[in-house]
Amino acid sequence: MPLTFTRPLKRGNARNWPGVIVMDPDAPLPAAVWAQECYEAEWKLNPVNMLSVAFSRSARREMEIMGHEIEVQVAVRLYGRRAGIYRTEEARALTAYPEFKGWTQARIEAAMIGKRGEAARWVEQNLETIRRHLEPKRARAGARG
Known part of the structure; x- marks a missing residue:
């Protein structure tokens, strides 16, 4: 599993690099956000994938x-969110990424649905x-104190 650090971020809920995640302590649904970042950080550890x-x-x-x-899958399973609504929000966010220039939200949602089983x-x-x-992390540390 990637090394995970927590610190306030000016933009977004988290960032990842090969084997490393930085999470904002105020990220909503932190397990769902962390899972996404974990997958990507681990995926980048493979040199072919990184290139x-x-x-x-x-x-x-x-x-x-x-x-x-x-x-989406973690938001549904651990937080009880509705898959269609959450996926729509995620697809809407992805339309702003440069990789998705020219992609509609519906096309992104369809691609995400295609990955649902995996x-x-x-x-x-x-x-x-x-x-x-x-x-x-901030709440967990406070609970221990």
């Missing part, structure tokens, strides 16, 4: 589609680790 993400818009799209569908399997295989991120 493809660095040089291929298509490869970045595929990684983002899978990562965001993983987030994403659900990934979540199932990693569920115990994902559950550790159910609460924001």
